[in-house]
Amino acid sequence: MKNEFKIPFFLLGRFMRGSNKWTLSLVIFLLAIAYINLIFVNSLFQGVISASNQQVINTSTGNIVITPVEGQEFISNAEATVSRAEQADEVNAAAAETEVPASLRYQVIDANFPVIAIDPEQESRVTNISQKMIQGSYLKAGDTDQIIIGRQVTGAQGAQNLSTFEGIQVGDKISLVVSGIPHEFTLKGIFYSKFLEADNRTFVTRQALDGLLPDLHDKASNIIVRIAKTGTEQTVIGQLRDRGITGTFNTWEAMAGQLTTVVDSFITINALLTTVGFLIAAVTIFIIIYVDISHRRQEIGILRAIGIKGYLIRTTYVFQSLVYTVLGVAVGAAVFFAVLVPYFWVHPFVLPLGDVTLAILVDDLIGRGFGVLLLGIASGLIPSIIVTRAKILDEIAGR
Amino acid sequence: MSKNRDVIQVKSLEKTYALGEIKVKALRGVSLSIAYGDFLVVTGRNGSGKSTLLHQLGLLDHPDAGEIFFAGQEVTLMPERRRTELRLRNIGYIFQEFALIPELTALENVMLPAMMIGARGSARKRAQELLARVDLENNLDHLPSQLSGGEQQKVAIARALINDPMIIFADEPTANLDSIAATDVISVFQSLNREADHTIVMVTHEPEETACGNRVITIADGLIR
Ligand SMILES: Nc1ncnc2c1ncn2[C@@H]1O[C@H](COP(=O)(O)OP(=O)(O)OP(=O)(O)O)[C@@H](O)[C@H]1O
Numbered sequence: 081m082k083n084e085f086k087i088p089f090f091l092l093g094r095f096m097r098g099s100n101k102w103t104l105s106l107v108i109f110l111l112a113i114a115y116i117n118l119i120f121v122n123s124l125f126q127g128v129i130s131a132s133n134q135q136v137i138n139t140s141t142g143n144i145v146i147t148p149v150e151g152q153e154f155i156s157n158a159e160a161t162v163s164r165a166e167q168a169d170e171v172n173a174a175a176a177e178t179e180v181p182a183s184l185r186y187q188v189i190d191a192n193f194p195v196i197a198i199d200p201e202q203e204s205r206v207t208n209i210s211q212k213m214i215q216g217s218y219l220k221a222g223d224t225d226q227i228i229i230g231r232q233v234t235g236a237q238g239a240q241n242l243s244t245f246e247g248i249q250v251g252d253k254i255s256l257v258v259s260g261i262p263h264e265f266t267l268k269g270i271f272y273s274k275f276l277e278a279d280n281r282t283f284v285t286r287q288a289l290d291g292l293l294p295d296l297h298d299k300a301s302n303i304i305v306r307i308a309k310t311g312t313e314q315t316v317i318g319q320l321r322d323r324g325i326t327g328t329f330n331t332w333e334a335m336a337g338q339l340t341t342v343v344d345s346f347i348t349i350n351a352l353l354t355t356v357g358f359l360i361a362a363v364t365i366f367i368i369i370y371v372d373i374s375h376r377r378q379e380i381g382i383l384r385a386i387g388i389k390g391y392l393i394r395t396t397y398v399f400q401s402l403v404y405t406v407l408g409v410a411v412g413a414a415v416f417f418a419v420l421v422p423y424f425w426v427h428p429f430v431l432p433l434g435d436v437t438l439a440i441l442v443d444d445l446i447g448r449g450f451g452v453l454l455l456g457i458a459s460g461l462i463p464s465i466i467v468t469r470a471k472i473l474d475e476i477a478g479r
Numbered sequence: 480m481s482k483n484r485d486v487i488q489v490k491s492l493e494k495t496y497a498l499g500e501i502k503v504k505a506l507r508g509v510s511l512s513i514a515y516g517d518f519l520v521v522t523g524r525n526g527s528g529k530s531t532l533l534h535q536l537g538l539l540d541h542p543d544a545g546e547i548f549f550a551g552q553e554v555t556l557m558p559e560r561r562r563t564e565l566r567l568r569n570i571g572y573i574f575q576e577f578a579l580i581p582e583l584t585a586l587e588n589v590m591l592p593a594m595m596i597g598a599r600g601s602a603r604k605r606a607q608e609l610l611a612r613v614d615l616e617n618n619l620d621h622l623p624s625q626l627s628g629g630e631q632q633k634v635a636i637a638r639a640l641i642n643d644p645m646i647i648f649a650d651e652p653t654a655n656l657d658s659i660a661a662t663d664v665i666s667v668f669q670s671l672n673r674e675a676d677h678t679i680v681m682v683t684h685e686p687e688e689t690a691c692g693n694r695v696i697t698i699a700d701g702l703i704r
């Protein structure tokens with residue numbers, strides 16, 4: 081190794097030793113803020129997105145929705161299919177759902193909300209509706225004339241276009257009209273999951289369905305599957321196929337419907353804010369490094385005058401800004417993990433779609449960290465190129 | 480006359496500064512040769528062009544016209560990379576304002592140019608020797624801000640000597656010093672010239688200092704008088 085290669089490390093070491101600790105802290109603090117600014121909004125938005133995704137999964141679809149093979153209306157052997165699905169390693173639970181071809185009637189009001197027949201115990205292992213009762217209670221096995229309804233059905237909010245059952249109380253009678261014939265049910269409970277599409281639905285037990293339409297016994301409109309790890313849906317679909325389960329396999333994403341457009345616009349806003357964040361970081365870093373190097377113009381003139389090669393001087397200042405940005409990113413990451421993440425864990429953002437905490441996206445954190453380092457290198461390189469091209473005498477004289 | 484006897488040959492050197500519309504002719508065709516072992520003293524009134532001449536000879540600036548031969552090689556049109564190399568290895572330059580790196584100690588300031596060439600250990604050893612020679616062996620770890628003006632100038636002299644240059648330029652090295660420190664610095668130059676055969680070019684205003692060299696030139700209005 082050439083001896084001169086040691087010069088940048090030597091100079092950098094002395095510059096750091098001689099630097100004002102307060103100025104250095106301030107520089108690192110500013111760079112840390114620039115990095116946090118880049119990761120915080122991203123993590124928050126990803127938190128929103130994953131909260132809303134999680135809500136779709138938790139309240140209605142599970143991770144995987146199996147629908148009948150094309151051309152068929154139902155999955156036959158529903159119970160056998162559910163147990164077979166549950167045998168797969170990565171599957172936590174599965175539940176059969178059957179859409180009842182019925183409309184609802186309360187007093188004189190007719191309404192068309194989906195009526196779904198479930199095995200309550202099975203369903204509650206896949207979705208969390210059983211924990212979302214705001215009045216009355218959840219269904220249980222043997223409830224042959226009981227029904228539970230989502231809050232949207234009571235005309236709560238944002239349901240103007242549908243006819244709803246405003247003022248309905250637990251214990252009131254609701255009729256299920258099947259092929260023109262009403263069958264009387266009692267309202268057992270009202271649930272509120274905060275996910276509109278889920279809160280639009282009503283549930284009865286499979287035993288009730290057997291009483292109404294015996295032909296639909298052991299037939300399912302769809303089977304919802306809860307898996308151990310969200311994100312591995314495609315793998316699990318492969319496993320289910322291998323187990324001989326036939327049907328059309330959909331992930332929750334494909335079933336989420338309108339929610340994906342909300343998520344899409346969040347992604348767009350996030351991309352925009354990320355771009356702005358990078359611009360702010362770029363300007364901050366550039367100004368900090370530029371000011372720092374400008375203060376050292378005279379010194380750089382002296383170094384050049386005594387014969388220190390330009391590339392060594394440039395390397396020194398690139399290293400210096402690299403050290404600043406590495407420290408800034410490290411401090412920023414420390415604050416993020418030690419302060420912000422725990423804080424939002426304890427005080428999450430309460431949004432209609434659920435509680436939002438900061439998502440930790442390792443790839444993004446690392447990628448953005450490297451982005452900041454690259455900005456640091458560029459910010460060190462540009463002024464030092466300018467400075468090593470200026471006239472030596474002008475620099476020494478401070479002109 | 481053999482060129483190789485001369486460290487430096489200057490032919491019709493011209494330098495004009497442009498201050499907006501006004502043009503200041505700082506050098507109007509200076510020709511000069513400096514032989515090995517010379518101790519050349521340059522005097523002249525303020526603004527006569529002494530510093531401008533030294534800057535050109537020290538390869539810190541480019542003249543507008545004329546040639547400079549350094550050990551026989553023309554240097555005004557050399558690429559900057561090679562001029563930097565010459566400054567590092569063959570030229571020692573001492574500024575009036577000391578021009579030390581504030582974050583480096585006396586020892587580090589002196590050893591820095593040697594670290595460009597040799598190992599750190601030998602650079603340090605040589606820097607210690609040179610600082611001892613200018614009586615600063617007890618101030619090795621002082622920062623420039625912790626040294627007096629005379630001490631700083633001695634550090635600058637030691638730095639100029641570290642790579643054993645062919646020639647040393649000193650622009651009013653004693654101007655910021657009291658008379659005792661000035662005498663001290665001048666005697667360092669004299670012993671360098673006499674005992675170590677260093678070639679020295681020194682600019683000065685002090686009439687008594689003109690006697691310390693073996694040659695004196697006076698610059699007036701951009702020309703050697
Ligand atoms: N960077 C510059 N821009 C414009 N004019 C300059 C510049 N440097 C020097 N000059 C002018 O050139 C002339 C010669 O200046 P120089 O510094 O060489 O004089 P000097 O002999 O060293 O004077 P002093 O004894 O005061 O140091 C002066 O008239 C000065 O004003």
Ligand SMILES: [Mg+2]
Pocket residue numbers: 529530531650
């Ligand atoms: Mg001068």
